[in-house]
Amino acid sequence: MIKATLKSKLLEDICVHVQLDNHKWTYLFDCGYASLLSHGECQKIKALFISHTHIDHFSNFDFVLRNQLGTGNTTTICGPPGIAKNVQGKLHGYLWNLIDRSSLSFLVREINPDNTIVTYELHPPEWELVKLDEYKDSVIYKDPDFSVNYTILDHNTPSVAYKMSQIDRLKIGEFPFRQGAWISKLKHAYQANDSNLQIDVHGEIFTSGELFQYLYIEKGSSVAYVMDHLGSTENHEKIIDLVGGVDELFIESYYRDVDLEYAKLNHHSTARISGEVARKANVKKLSLVHHSRRYNTEVQDLWEEGRAAFEGREPVFLKPPVSRY
Numbered sequence: 664m665i666k667a668t669l670k671s672k673l674l675e676d677i678c679v680h681v682q683l684d685n686h687k688w689t690y691l692f693d694c695g696y697a698s699l700l701s702h703g704e705c706q707k708i709k710a711l712f713i714s715h716t717h718i719d720h721f722s723n724f725d726f727v728l729r730n731q732l733g734t735g736n737t738t739t740i741c742g743p744p745g746i747a748k749n750v751q752g753k754l755h756g757y758l759w760n761l762i763d764r765s766s767l768s769f770l771v772r773e774i775n776p777d778n779t780i781v782t783y784e785l786h787p788p789e790w791e792l793v794k795l796d797e798y799k800d801s802v803i804y805k806d807p808d809f810s811v812n813y814t815i816l817d818h819n820t821p822s823v824a825y826k827m828s829q830i831d832r833l834k835i836g837e838f839p840f841r842q843g844a845w846i847s848k849l850k851h852a853y854q855a856n857d858s859n860l861q862i863d864v865h866g867e868i869f870t871s872g873e874l875f876q877y878l879y880i881e882k883g884s885s886v887a888y889v890m891d892h893l894g895s896t897e898n899h900e901k902i903i904d905l906v907g908g909v910d911e912l913f914i915e916s917y918y919r920d921v922d923l924e925y926a927k928l929n930h931h932s933t934a935r936i937s938g939e940v941a942r943k944a945n946v947k948k949l950s951l952v953h954h955s956r957r958y959n960t961e962v963q964d965l966w967e968e969g970r971a972a973f974e975g976r977e978p979v980f981l982k983p984p985v986s987r988y
């Protein structure tokens with residue numbers, strides 16, 4: 664199970680923290696100012712998936728950096744073209760004369776519109792950008808427990824949307840024997856599609872095929888993160904393609920529909936449009952996040968606008984919508 668938690672409060676920016684069952688590391692989608700993100704959580708972060716580096720999505724990188732110092736981690740940062748220089752710029756903002764190379768290092772993966780991924784590494788104290796490799800892939804991050812796909816949206820700058828998908832797991836259910844080494848042997852036989860393997864279950868011999876009945880597949884869950892983007896047909900096609908059927912979608916709803924023209928001007932979506940695209944993508948759970956502070960006193964109505972579009976019904980507002988721009 665993937666557990667994704669919004670770490671930014673209403674007046675803050677945007678940051679979603681991700682944990683997986685039985686998994687040592689944690690992950691972040693964006694790191695805008697988020698007071699609910701703790702020191703301890705920062706130390707366990709293995710990778711950051713950054714949509715783009717407008718300040719409201721990246722200003723809290725310093726907090727992550729501060730709390731990872733001394734962990735000896737190699738932390739991966741994925742993001743749009745130019746993010747390696749943004750990361751280096753942040754690092755060059757401090758003095759590192761007492762920090763050695765073993766303290767912390769970064770791998771930065773820049774995602775280009777043609778699916779080319781360029782990887783750089785940076786080490787203290789100089790934090791030079793050293794290019795490691797360049798390859799094409801639709802997957803930006805792989806782990807034995809999950810993988811992350813992406814698409815690049817137009818926000819008058821590339822804005823990367825991500826989907827994290829947990830790998831399905833082969834599990835053993837209830838069985839009438841004692842636990843033992845036979846379980847892993849059985850799982851290997853299942854994965855190799857071998858139903859004739861002889862398996863010794865504490866002195867009793869079975870074929871693997873006879874024991875397959877005790878196995879089942881636990882379906883992995885998925886979460887998608889779609890931040891700032893123009894509510895255009897082209898962006899929507901890419902979003903639906905990436906997030907179709909996802910368990911949970913975090914999507915920007917920076918403006919209300921009454922300010923649609925202003926949203927377009929700033930290459931953003933509205934709560935209604937984001938709700939609609941989530942409905943078209945058959946998303947199971949919708950989380951509308953990242954709102955303009957101008958709607959702070961009417962955020963219930965902003966959510967209602969997006970939720971109604973998601974559920975395909977008319978919204979019921981507490982107050983009639985009023986333009987804030």
Ligand SMILES: [Zn+2]
Nearest residue numbers: 717719720891
């Ligand atoms: Zn933003």
Ligand SMILES: [Zn+2]
Nearest residue numbers: 715717818891
């Ligand atoms: Zn932005």
